[in-house]
Amino acid sequence: MAMVDNFSNRLYSPASEIDIESLFLQARQLIFQGQILEAYKLFNEYIKNTLSADEQCRYWDGSDLRGGRLYIFDEWLFIDRTFGNHSELIGLGDYLQYARYFSFLAKLDSQITIKCNQALHRLFRYNFPNLTFTADKPTCYDYLFFGCSLPAVFSSISSKPYLKASQPIYLPKTDKLRIGICWAASVKMRSIPLKAFEPILKLSNCEFWAIQKGNALAELAEYSHRLNHIELQDFDHTAAVVNELDLIISVDTSVAHLAGSIGKPVWVLLPLDADARWGSNTTQTDWYSTMRLFRQPEQDNWATPISEVSLALKQLV
Template sequence: MGPTADRAAPPLTVREAIALAHTHWNAGQAAQAEDLCLRVLDAVPDQPDARHLLGLIAHAYGHPALALAHLRAACQPPAAPAVYCSNLAEVCRQQGRLDEAEAAARRAVAADPGLAEGWNNLGIILQEAGQLAASLDCLQRVAALLPDSPQAHNNLGNTCKRLGDNPQALAHYRRALELDPDYAQALSNMAVALGDEGRHEAALAAIRRAIEIDPLLPQAHLNLAALERARPRPGQGQAIPGGAPAPAAPPDEHALGEAEALLREGRYAEAETLLRDALAQAGRHVALLRLLVQALRPQGKLREARAALEHVLRAEPGDTGSRFELAEVLLTEGDFDAGWREYRYRYHLAHTAALARHVQKPRWDGRPIPGQTLLLHDEQGYGDTFQFLQLVALARARSGARIVLEVKSPCHALARRGDGIDEVIVAGSPPPPFDLHCELMSLPLALGLRLDDLPVRTAYLRADPARVARWRARLAGLPRPLVGLAWAGRPTHPRDAQRSLALADLAPLAQPGITFIGLQVGEASAQAASPPPGLNLVPLGQDIQDFDDTAAILTLLDVLVSVDSSPVHLAGALGCPAWALLPFASDWRWLRERRDSPWYPSLRLFRQPAPDAWRPVLEEVAVALRALQAARSADA
């Protein structure tokens, strides 16, 4: 939760706001794009252009259910832009909803028969559904519309391969590689086709080149292993590859739909039971397993979720969404070695423009680069930025480079006072010349960060002394202890319902002699006008202009009590005491069952003992507040 602009009555027309949102999105500024779309929806509920872009943003950040909801709303009949229907089709395909995907793709090409993307998506959907002749027709249309598209020829090759026309498949793969010699996926596919013709040396050369180009292409590694096994050895006849496991039976579409409805309602245990029954009937079908993961994780069943994800990835190694989910599970379990490796797959999610910035230059991999310039840049929320700024000084020491840091505007002033930074720029402005780049959240992988390395630094951000002096004067004379309160995060966060509270929920914290300082900003700050009885609240949200104000106030408090949102991370980065109120299935960075944070020694964690069980958490915090008050009285 960081300071946000008031969304009421934006001084833009809807068309201007949507255009500006797309400008932000294309510049990698997802938060600004999302905020503009939400302003539009405040003025025009279910405005399709805003819903569509929100769907792309949700999809980019790995939130499939939210993405699907937005895109379905954007594509409500009778009319919807063809490209919106095409994007809905692709999201449905990635979630295994092939019937809905096909219907959306057919709407797209009916609305715009010249939309190559729509025909391409329909062709791939039909290919996955086993309708190979129809798939071939669609993909031939794509090649006619885009004769110089390497992707079109690669996809045509795949369908020809499945139809048993290996020579034609090879012809399309070769054409794709004529158009793009570094097309790793086409090289990998061509290697399989060459292997099927017994041309093992040529196949191995192609697959090794594919891996050299894209070491993160999972299917290429599997293809290499298969080709190595099938390669004839001296004195042996040609090996006969073992048969692939029989495919699982198609899942019951009704079961899928019912499970999705239960998940939307937060009825995770019921969804789990239904999905396990469906899996018993259909076998380990990936669509069912993906949904099962969504039922298991909110219940804290990480070991089972990990097993389900591993089954999915054995069946579909290229499922980058599941790899990203596996990364979060591994990191929650404290397995940083494997977790950070999997976390890099977030760059391979569909529509990840918000994550893949500055890729015209190589990504830094942790090696010394003395005399060069390394551009570090944020990529997700404000809290993520505050958390991973603790690694910047180590990156500078390890690289020997000049460090340029790019952050969103609300973090700019604070970041300028961070350690190990030579220059700070605002995201969206032209960067100075640089040699390599690295996202802040890729630094753990580059640095080989392990759990026992934490904390790398403490109190690595500093408040502005002038702001501190101003807020000290404002708070002077208030009875202590001073306890900061932040009760809600960004309402559009996919897990906001699990992490945020209403101010009224904090009634158990009220007790005489404690002054509560309201740090809540945004829509939820309006609740400060009616605090619970007995809770002596001084609301400051309307006067907080930026994170520099929040930082200054945090240095003057006895403790911050906050849900999992940016003020907690800012307090930790400043070295200020804070108590984090965490849901039962908390975010990966808080690990499992710990009451402390290895990232932030000044934090104390208060966890739900069961899903939605906030009352025990608040009662525990109330006891801790009484102890704080007693200790302060004893020291007086």
């Protein structure tokens, strides 16, 4: 999460904050109800109304750009009248999810610059060579648009794979089912202690690989005899590794989105209070055709979904 000073001047009155916040809440409710495209149109209005007057005038409405320069930005204002407004960056998983719309952007008569985390650049540049990806805000542009609002403009959702690694990686051959495990996310409530995966890691005829970065790798020491590990670089490299595996089992994090975006079977373990994008009480998602959802029945109970995953795995091996 990043804090930005100039956001404090973007809203005009406490009354307008209430109205703008209601757009966000309505959009979230519509997503839970499965009305995804309608939700994104409301969310897009929310984003537009948090911008300055000048930015609102230049906010793209989906019409012909006539050669104008379009800047896709990655920072948005979250209105919270209880704890205070703050800005947030689009998450890595979010950008992987909305990258399905980059092919539409590439067809526009415009110079498109997309601001996103550098770890995504190599993967995105390979798949969308006509677009410009940068870690910095461009100095000149004619229009701007928020990266997470792209569904509101293109009004479609396709679950077909849309990304691939630039270079293959070849792991040693095996007759076992190769499974990638990602157990930690940047959001604590989405993370699961690696120890909780023991019922899965004990299964025979499976070869397990840790698809994990960061401090959570410290948990590997106890399970090095069951979990192989390769040092992951950026998302292009990770996509190549994931492509070599048969299945990914992941918490709700960027690895899950990456696997879905390249068409790899991925089973996602969701907390009770899951992100709205995953709907409610469903095991499938419109976003990825190869994804299966396993949900917590109550808070802090990861044993149940882990048991369900273990049972499903036994049926495969």
